[in-house]
Amino acid sequence: MSRLDNFISRMTAQRDILNQICPEVAKMEGLVFELGLGNGRTFHHLRERLPGRRIVVFDREVGAHASSIPDAENLVLGDIRETARRFIGIDAALVHADIGTGYEDRDAVTATWLPDLIAGMLRVGGFAVSGTPLDHPQLQRLPAPTSEPADRYFLCKRV
Ligand code: SAM
Structure with a gap:
């Protein structure tokens, strides 16, 4: 599979998952966190799908489109x-993390701290959506509501 095909598949899974869980998140109390603003596309999408909900966004620097x-x-x-450590214990409804790099060694380092964070x-009952796997005893993996392969994007529920 070309990198372009892989990217499209990943973005399709990402959007399918976010679209499926936003109505659930809308019924829940709690902030939404976007880890990795990037170009701002998923922030823009979440803002559309969760009108009025506070979304707190993280990145090293701002590189997003002006609209986002x-x-x-x-x-x-x-x-x-x-920077996200100070939000531990805040009872968020959704954390979306799109901070994978596509480099196994770098993503392996992220996997040592991201799931715990x-x-x-x-x-409890809140959702984690991530581009990288989240192996943690309190994060129960759910089947991703997408027809894309299971390893493209990950959905978990906090138990
Ligand atoms: N979801 C975004 C979108 O739709 O436009 C794309 C996010 S982009 C793939 C990943 C972003 O995460 C990059 O802007 C990068 O700077 C940021 N990032 C990755 N690891 C980070 C870290 N440890 N701290 C801060 N920002 C990080």
Whole structure:
């Protein structure tokens, strides 16, 4: 499979999962966290799907399209591994993490801290959606509501 095909498949799975869980998230109390603003496409999508919900967004720096930049009070700049720690215990409804790199060695390092961080930020019953696997005893993997292969994007529920 070409990298282009793989990318499209990943983005299709990402959108399918977000579309499926946003109505559930809308019924739940709690903040939404976007780990990795990037171009701002998924932030823009979440903002459309969850009108009125506070979405707090993280990245090292702002590189997003002008239409997709969060307000200053909802933007946290710096290394997520450090900056998101202060939101542990906040009982979030959704954490979406799109910080995979496509490099196995780098993503393996992320896997040593990201699952624990996300489990700490979510309320029980809250959702984690991620481009990288989240192996953690408090994050129960759910079947992804997509026809794309199962390893493209990951959905978990905080138990
Ligand atoms: N979902 C975004 C979109 O739809 O446009 C794309 C996100 S992009 C793939 C990943 C982003 O995560 C990059 O902007 C990168 O700077 C950021 N990122 C990755 N690891 C990070 C870390 N440890 N701390 C802060 N930002 C990080």
